[in-house]
Amino acid sequence: MSSPDPQVRAARNPAASPAVRGPVVAVTGAASGIGALLTERLAASDAIKQVLAIDERRGECTSATWHVLDVRDPAIAEKLRGADVVVHLALDLDLESDPAARTAYNVRGTQTVLTAAAAAGVHRVVLCTSTMVYGALEDNELPLAEDAELRATAEATGVGDLLEVERLARRAPRAHPGLNVTVVRPAVLVGGTDTALTRYFESPRLLVVAGSRPAWQFCHVDDLCSALEHAALEKVDGEFAVGCDGWLEQEEVEELSGIRRMELPSAVALGAAARLHRIGLTPSPAGDLAYTMYPWVVSGSRLHESGWRPQWTNEEVLAELLEEVAGRRTVAGRRLGRKDATAAGAAGATVALLGTAAVVRRVRKARRRI
Secondary structure (H helix, E strand, O other), X not given: OOOOOHHHHXXXXXXXXXXXXXXXXXXXXXXXXHHHHHHHHHHOOOOOOEEEEEEOOOOOOOOOEEEXXXXXXXXXXXXXXXXXXXXXXXXXXXXXXXXXXXXXXHHHHHHHHHHHHHHHOOOEEEEEOOHHHHOOOOOOOOOEOOOOOOOOOOOOOOHHHHHHHHHHXXXXXXXXXXXXXXXXXXXXXXXXXXXXXXXXXXXXXXXXXXXXXXXXXXXXXXXHHHHHHHHHOOOOOOEEEEOOOOOEEHHHHHHHHOOOEEEXXXXXXXXXXXXXXXXXXXXXXXXXXXXXXXXXXXXXXXXXXXXXXXXXXXXXXXXXXXXXXXXXXXXXXXXXXXXXXXXXXXXXXXXXXXXXXXXXXXXXXXXXXX
16 A cells, blocks of 8 residues: 655644745844834744844744844854844934934944854845935936936935945945845835834925925835845845835825925925024934925836735825824924924924024923923
């Protein structure tokens, strides 16, 4: 009598089933934010053999193998041994972080992870930056091709750091032959995130600079995690963008959000933003405004060609963002408490009116009363 088919034997005896042949994936920044979401997703995937979770504290995912250390510690190389892929998400892009300390952490951390990965025999590192690296420029095509030149400057929050990460990504394969680097560039990220661009929708009026042509493309964190998993499974490589299909014009955003605009000359808006940032009233430099003035929508064709599709539309993501920020009030990137908001008033909670000395004085008084 012939022996049963191997698949039949495996079904009868699960212990005899072959081990998962998928990759061992290490995730940095795994204890919070996108890193935590991705760690949970990979740990639940039948296509992933094992997840190594790395952060300065232990996270909540119990099915991952945790290593608690700073990504700038060269000892990370030992923790990466046995990994096939590293997804590096330990970046500090917090608006309130000291800029010099933030840059030192982001650049040194990325350098260390790339070097450690090569030393540990890892064959792929996935880095995450942003479509902001393309720059928001008046002459940008709609949409930009993914291989378009990166024309951003370091004038917006964190963009200088992301450009340096991109530079390290391009250098790494030459410095470490055999190491492949994939760069994932999400559009405006929504879903428990806090950025200068999500705070734009916390104002009682949407600032529109006269003569500008904004175009909004969003990316839900669920879609970003899906794209990062896609990259970790090596279904796509190189440099690619991830976001919703298409984009929304400013008029569509205003209609969907129900928030009216306040239109100002560029000199007034940019000058006010620069003054407020210089005197320390707001965390957002004037460079952040460019991303609300000109388009920086990217096609996302590489992911599409690999078989990946976003699950969220721009309209759906905008609706979720508006729900998240409901009740918050922000002035030029600085979130106000109730006393602040009352003192400044709805009209005062705009970049334009804060550009006057009188309103700056009101906000300062409100801060002293808290």
